Amino acid sequence: DIQMTQSPSTLSASVGDRVTITCRASQSISGWLAWYQQKPGKAPKLLIYKASSLEDGVPSRFSGSGSGTEFTLTINSLQPDDFATYYCQQYNTYSWTFGQGTKVEIK
Amino acid sequence: QVQLVESGGGVAQPGRSLRLSCAASGFTFSAYGMHWVRQAPGKGLEWVGGMSYNGSHLNYVDSVKGRFTISRDNSKNTLYLQMNSLRAEDTAVYYCAKSRRAYCSFSTCYGFFDYWGQGTLVTVSS
Numbered sequence: 120d121i122q123m124t125q126s127p128s129t130l131s132a133s134v135g136d137r138v139t140i141t142c143r144a145s146q147s148i149s150g151w152l153a154w155y156q157q158k159p160g161k162a163p164k165l166l167i168y169k170a171s172s173l174e175d176g177v178p179s180r181f182s183g184s185g186s187g188t189e190f191t192l193t194i195n196s197l198q199p200d201d202f203a204t205y206y207c208q209q210y211n212t213y214s215w216t217f218g219q220g221t222k223v224e225i226k
Numbered sequence: 227q228v229q230l231v232e233s234g235g236g237v238a239q240p241g242r243s244l245r246l247s248c249a250a251s252g253f254t255f256s257a258y259g260m261h262w263v264r265q266a267p268g269k270g271l272e273w274v275g276g277m278s279y280n281g282s283h284l285n286y287v288d289s290v291k292g293r294f295t296i297s298r299d300n301s302k303n304t305l306y307l308q309m310n311s312l313r314a315e316d317t318a319v320y321y322c323a324k325s326r327r328a329y330c331s332f333s334t335c336y337g338f339f340d341y342w343g344q345g346t347l348v349t350v351s352s
Contacts, residue, residue: 120288153338155271162321162342163263163271174340206271210337213285215261215273 121145121209125218131226138194140221142207147187151211154183154192157220158203166205167192197223228252228341230322235346238312248305248322248343256300259283259325259336262307264318265345274307274320278331289315312350319345 122145132138142152150170155163165174167183170190180195194201202225207218234246248260261276275286275296286294295308305322323339330336 149334151334151337157271162344163339164342165326165338165340168326168338208271208273208338210333213283213333213337214287215276215333215337217271217273220270 120214121148121212121216123207123209123216123218125205125207125221127221128219129222129224131224132197133226134197134199136197136226138197138201138223140192140205140207140223142185142190142192142218144188144190144209144211148209148211150186151209152183152185152190153208153210154181155206155208156201156203157206163206194223228324230324230341230343232320232322232343232346235320235348237349237351239352240313240350242312243308243310244312244348246307246309246320246322246346246348248307250303250305250322250324253324254328255298255303257328259330260296260298260305261323261325261339262296262305263321263323263339263342264316264348265321266315266318269318272318276325276336277305278336279325279329280331282331283333309348312348314350317348317350319347321345 154167157163171183259278262274293311324341325336326340
């Protein structure tokens with residue numbers, strides 16, 4: 120199976136900061152990567168798919184980039200609503216896998 | 227609007243069985259692949275298994291192969307997860323999730339999820 124590794128595991132930031140989360144795949148997944156946001160006690164929410172395509176209704180301060188084995192999620196001008204845990208997920212093969220998550224907390 | 231409502235969770239002893247259901251509404255259920263994703267308490271997300279819209283592809287994570295079975299009843303707009311031989315490590319909130327794209331059976335097409343249910347908690351304990 121393809122392993123997904125996110126860094127950092129936890130990130131402390133302030134409102135207005137630019138935040139970057141990295142996701143690395145154990146083998147090439149081309150651009151078949153999605154990003155999700157999850158808040159405590161809630162289901163995940165799709166933010167980005169195909170590495171850089173923004174899901175409908177998601178604020179433009181979220182962006183994704185990368186291909187092959189290295190990907191990034193960037194949040195420009197962090198807002199209070201953005202403090203949450205973020206997961207990457209590869210869908211290159213029929214055994215889909217998530218990263219372990221990155222918690223973005225208030226500094 | 228799209229709604230996914232899971233049910234069937236609860237407490238089960240190790241080795242016993244449970245069946246989860248996911249009732250879908252607000253979209254053409256038969257056109258979309260559907261998945262189960264779980265989250266152990268305080269842990270990350272783990273994809274459990276998924277079925278393409280037409281049933282041509284049915285896949286599971288290795289840890290549940292031979293124990294869990296996914297099925298769907300398009301006439302009832304319902305997805306199921308039959309869980310047998312339950313283990314303590316199966317304890318988690320189980321979410322059903324809808325594939326983003328319709329009429330897809332390739333992994334790169336139906337393998338990401340735009341709507342999720344609220345989840346149902348399964349606890350395996352003696």
